[in-house]
Amino acid sequence: xxxxxxxxxxxxxxxxxxxxxxxxxxxxxxxxxxxxxxxxxxxxxxxxxxxxxxxxxxxxxxxxxxxxxxxxxxxxxxxxxxxxxxxxxxxxxxxxxxxxxxxxxxxxxxxxxxxxxxxxxxxxxxxxxxxxxxxxxxxxxxxxxxxxxxxxxxxxxxxxxxxxxxxxxxxxxxxxxxxxxxxxxxxxxxxxxxxxxxxxxxxxxxxxxxxxxxxxxxxxxxxxxxxxxxxxxxxxxxxxxxxxxxxxxxxxxxxxxxxxxxxxxxxxxxxxxxxxxxxxxxxxxxxxxxxxxxxxxxxxxxxxxxxxxxxxxxxxxxxxxxxxxxxxxxxxxxxxxxxxxxxxxxxxxxxxxxxxxxxxxxxxxxxxxxxxxxxxxxxxxxxxxxxxxxxxxxxxxxxxxxxxxxxxxx
Amino acid sequence: xxxxxxxxxxxxxxxxxxxxxxxxxxxxxxxxxxxxxxxxxxxxxxxxxxxxxxxxxxxxxxxxxxxxxxxxxxxxxxxxxxxxxxxxxxxxxxxxxxxxxxxxxxxxxxxxxxxxxxxxx
Numbered sequence: 001x002x003x004x005x006x007x008x009x010x011x012x013x014x015x016x017x018x019x020x021x022x023x024x025x026x027x028x029x030x031x032x033x034x035x036x037x038x039x040x041x042x043x044x045x046x047x048x049x050x051x052x053x054x055x056x057x058x059x060x061x062x063x064x065x066x067x068x069x070x071x072x073x074x075x076x077x078x079x080x081x082x083x084x085x086x087x088x089x090x091x092x093x094x095x096x097x098x099x100x101x102x103x104x105x106x107x108x109x110x111x112x113x114x115x116x117x118x119x120x121x122x123x124x125x126x127x128x129x130x131x132x133x134x135x136x137x138x139x140x141x142x143x144x145x146x147x148x149x150x151x152x153x154x155x156x157x158x159x160x161x162x163x164x165x166x167x168x169x170x171x172x173x174x175x176x177x178x179x180x181x182x183x184x185x186x187x188x189x190x191x192x193x194x195x196x197x198x199x200x201x202x203x204x205x206x207x208x209x210x211x212x213x214x215x216x217x218x219x220x221x222x223x224x225x226x227x228x229x230x231x232x233x234x235x236x237x238x239x240x241x242x243x244x245x246x247x248x249x250x251x252x253x254x255x256x257x258x259x260x261x262x263x264x265x266x267x268x269x270x271x272x273x274x275x276x277x278x279x280x281x282x283x284x285x286x287x288x289x290x291x292x293x294x295x296x297x298x299x300x301x302x303x304x305x306x307x308x309x310x311x312x313x314x315x316x317x318x319x320x321x322x323x324x325x326x327x328x329x330x331x332x333x334x335x336x337x338x339x340x341x342x343x344x345x346x347x348x349x350x351x352x353x354x355x356x357x358x359x360x361x362x363x364x365x366x367x368x369x370x371x372x373x374x375x376x377x378x379x380x381x382x383x384x385x386x387x388x389x390x391x392x393x394x395x396x397x398x399x400x401x402x403x404x405x406x407x408x409x410x
Numbered sequence: 411x412x413x414x415x416x417x418x419x420x421x422x423x424x425x426x427x428x429x430x431x432x433x434x435x436x437x438x439x440x441x442x443x444x445x446x447x448x449x450x451x452x453x454x455x456x457x458x459x460x461x462x463x464x465x466x467x468x469x470x471x472x473x474x475x476x477x478x479x480x481x482x483x484x485x486x487x488x489x490x491x492x493x494x495x496x497x498x499x500x501x502x503x504x505x506x507x508x509x510x511x512x513x514x515x516x517x518x519x520x521x522x523x524x525x526x527x528x529x530x531x
Binding site for chain 1 (some may be wrong): 432433436437439440441442443444447448471486490498499503506507511512513
């Protein structure tokens with residue numbers, strides 16, 4: 001086999017690992033509830049593939065090959081541990097369905113269960129997103145740590161702790177029942193959106209890390225939609241993220257400068273992504289059940305209309321924000337509402353909304369100070385505006401945003 | 411809990427301190443103001459450029475003097491800030507907002523008050 005062939009096989013393994021990781025971990029752990037064990041077994045299978053596939057060729061059903069190999073190492077591991085009491089039924093479960101050994105059978109997709117396990121109320125909400133990124137997408141702890149601004153060792157320990165709780169804490173691998181479903185689904189959606197938000201905020205022009213994480217979040221939402229196509233909010237979330245994705249290349253100028261949404265050139269927006277977002281939003285509306293993500297997507301949809309109308313319907317945006325505030329009056333929503341009011345009803349009205357937000361909540365909340373600075377400047381209150389700009393600059397992480405605000409501050 | 415943010419900067423960053431345009435100093439001025447406003451600032455100072463440093467060792471009873479900073483690395487200690495914060499998480503948040511995080515590096519280190527107490531006894 002030539003070096004080029006070998007590289008080909010490696011790329012195949014990489015692709016299969018990416019596409020099948022979550023399915024395999026979900027299936028392997030749905031019997032044992034042992035996510036760590038399933039991940040270890042799968043890594044061993046992937047290492048085995050790196051030796052076997054370049055030598056013997058890529059198997060006809062690579063996913064089944066990985067599953068069988070991983071399952072063998074899982075059985076070996078359980079035997080080795082001699083966890084007789086817990087182990088015997090597990091071994092039986094792992095051995096069930098002998099036809100699977102033929103490498104042909106399809107195995108059920110348990111990723112939905114896994115998503116609900118990761119966002120289980122018994123797990124620290126701060127760990128929902130990291131768990132999903134690791135178990136469903138196979139991201140390593142160091143990369144997740146970077147995205148969450150947590151020391152890698154700490155993130156590794158927290159992930160292990162969460163997995164131990166899943167294994168030993170009786171958290172069921174199941175899809176919640178009707179009455180529970182919506183609430184539990186919210187946690188899943190929140191976790192996916194958190195990954196997207198981190199990727200989005202971090203996306204300073206050249207920062208590949210943030211860009212990847214936003215893509216991973218879109219991927220997760222697509223997986224979820226595949227598994228729950230009737231849930232309007234799943235479509236809402238996907239529509240929201242696609243609208244943001246559509247503007248990716250317009251968010252930075254040629255020298256990497258920050259370009260605010262209202263100054264972006266709509267010609268640089270991706271029309272196919274906008275159209276896809278609009279389709280999901282329209283489909284979601286058919287269910288007649290509104291929700292946070294549909295409203296947020298609707299706001300982005302109004303902004304996207306500027307591509308054809310050249311205008312922004314701020315009154316419509318204000319209405320959507322009012323709906324959002326009724327559902328979840330987060331700091332971000334209230335700040336966005338103030339900005340929309342300032343556009344629709346004038347800066348005076350916008351400032352009044354900002355003033356109504358408790359000061360101790362916003363002390364370190366950068367977007368609040370950026371909006372406040374902008375509104376004060378429009379009112380001609382330059383001294384106060386400069387103070388607000390200072391806080392917005394001092395709290396900014398993204399150097400492009402910092403530079404943009406420094407110029408506005410003057 | 412107190413944390414030190416140790417600011418590491420490249421020669422280019424040190425040089426831009428004297429720029430006519432205010433990007434470097436302006437970013438630091440705003441960052442300082444945000445720290446003070448948030449009530450977390452304890453103290454700190456920028457340092458003169460590394461070439462102004464002199465390093466002393468006593469080896470076998472003899473004084474050894476070296477021109478320049480202790481470590482011969484591209485990025486050099488350019489200053490430090492001490493912050494009062496509830497947790498490492500909060501300290502990392504503030505470090506990420508530090509202008510040097512995007513053009514150099516910021517090391518976050520907890521102070522060692524126990525050691526200080528033992529020394530002061």
